[in-house]
Amino acid sequence: MIVDRGPARLALALDTDELETALDWARSLAHDIDCLKIGLQFYLRYGAPGVAAVREAAPEPDLFLDLKLHDIPATVRGAVRAIESLEPGYLTVHASGGSAMIAAAASALPRCRITAVTVLTSLRPMDMQQLGLGNPADTAARWAGVATSCGAGAVVCSAQEAARLRPIVGDRVEIVTPGVRPADGALADQARVATPYEAVLAGADLLVVGRPITRAEDPVQATRAIRESMREARAVLLSGNDRVGQH
Numbered sequence: 001m002i003v004d005r006g007p008a009r010l011a012l013a014l015d016t017d018e019l020e021t022a023l024d025w026a027r028s029l030a031h032d033i034d035c036l037k038i039g040l041q042f043y044l045r046y047g048a049p050g051v052a053a054v055r056e057a058a059p060e061p062d063l064f065l066d067l068k069l070h071d072i073p074a075t076v077r078g079a080v081r082a083i084e085s086l087e088p089g090y091l092t093v094h095a096s097g098g099s100a101m102i103a104a105a106a107s108a109l110p111r112c113r114i115t116a117v118t119v120l121t122s123l124r125p126m127d128m129q130q131l132g133l134g135n136p137a138d139t140a141a142r143w144a145g146v147a148t149s150c151g152a153g154a155v156v157c158s159a160q161e162a163a164r165l166r167p168i169v170g171d172r173v174e175i176v177t178p179g180v181r182p183a184d185g186a187l188a189d190q191a192r193v194a195t196p197y198e199a200v201l202a203g204a205d206l207l208v209v210g211r212p213i214t215r216a217e218d219p220v221q222a223t224r225a226i227r228e229s230m231r232e233a234r235a236v237l238l239s240g241n242d243r244v245g246q247h
């Protein structure tokens with residue numbers, strides 16, 4: 001039986017060195033996105049007060065803290081407790097930290113979706129080979145299975161792997177896909193990419209987009225175009241016609 005998971009959501013990556021820029025993006029795009037993702041570039045510079053300023057500027061979207069924690073279980077547990085008061089909806093850890101580390105994070109913050117990053121979307125098959133790891137899809141599938149069995153409430157992978165991960169992680173776990181690029185978008189440092197349309201068709205729950213919006217001439221218009229592609233893909237999913245068009 002196919003479970004309708006509801007419309008996929010959109011997270012905006014607030015990757016900038018400038019507080020005012022982040023606040024501008026948050027304010028001007030708050031109505032068109034579902035989550036604000038704060039990553040290392042912003043968090044290491046502005047910390048908890050910066051997060052509070054973003055939340056005040058845009059209280060509606062969920063907070064996605066992308067800190068990609070990766071350490072021994074006790075240290076990760078302590079780090080998770082240290083950000084508890086920020087009340088993130090999502091907090092990332094690296095799946096490669098292993099089962100005890102993921103379980104420590106999940107038990108430290110049960111109200112948050114501990115979000116396990118499988119294989120970074122910037123890694124190509126040859127990068128994995130260099131590291132002595134299997135191909136990205138096999139590795140992502142394996143790590144996603146371990147992470148969800150240890151309490152992760154979401155997994156991060158490329159949209160190229162989302163359909164393969166769904167039966168492994170089940171229906172209660174969210175699949176989060178960065179590396180989203182409109183058909184004519186610049187890849188920059190991303191490698192395993194998909195369009196917003198393809199990501200929704202593949203079963204992603206939350207699409208993470210940064211530069212295709214923040215570097216666009218008109219970020220509001222770029223966001224709305226992405227949302228439109230997501231709506232079109234959902235309509236195709238609901239009609240049971242999963243042929244991928246040119247989107």
Ligand code: C5P
Pocket residue numbers: 013015039066117118119120121122156157178179180188190208209210211212
């Ligand atoms: O600008 P762009 O759309 O490439 O931004 C993608 C965002 O998602 C960045 O903030 C990056 O840190 C994050 N991310 C990623 N790949 C992962 C996990 C997170 O690109 N596997």
